[in-house]
Amino acid sequence: MGQVNTVDARAQFSEIINRAAFGKERMILTRRGKELVAVVPIEDVKLLEALEDRIDLEEARAALSEVKKKGTVSWEKMKKELGL
Numbered sequence: 001m002g003q004v005n006t007v008d009a010r011a012q013f014s015e016i017i018n019r020a021a022f023g024k025e026r027m028i029l030t031r032r033g034k035e036l037v038a039v040v041p042i043e044d045v046k047l048l049e050a051l052e053d054r055i056d057l058e059e060a061r062a063a064l065s066e067v068k069k070k071g072t073v074s075w076e077k078m079k080k081e082l083g084l
Helices: 006-011 013-021 042-070 075-082
Strands: 002-005 027-031 034-039
Touching: 002 006, 006 013, 006 027, 013 027, 013 034
Parallel strands: 002 027
Antiparallel strands: 027 034
C-alpha cells in the first residue's frame, strides 16, 4: 500500500485515482506524517459495505433472539430505570 502526503497528492491526484481505479492499488494520504485518509478501489468499498451489512444483520438476529427469550421492557419502565 503506497503512501503520499497531501501536498504531493494534490499534484498527483489523477495519477492516484488511476492507480486505485485501474491498478487496484490502495493509497494512504498523510499529513505531517500521520495517516489521514485512503484512496481505494471501489471494489474494496463495496466489500467493506457488504461486511458491515452482514455484521448488522447478525446483530439484529441476535437481538431478536434475545427478545424472544427474555421479552421486552416498556419505554416507561426503561425511562424510570435510567432516571429520565
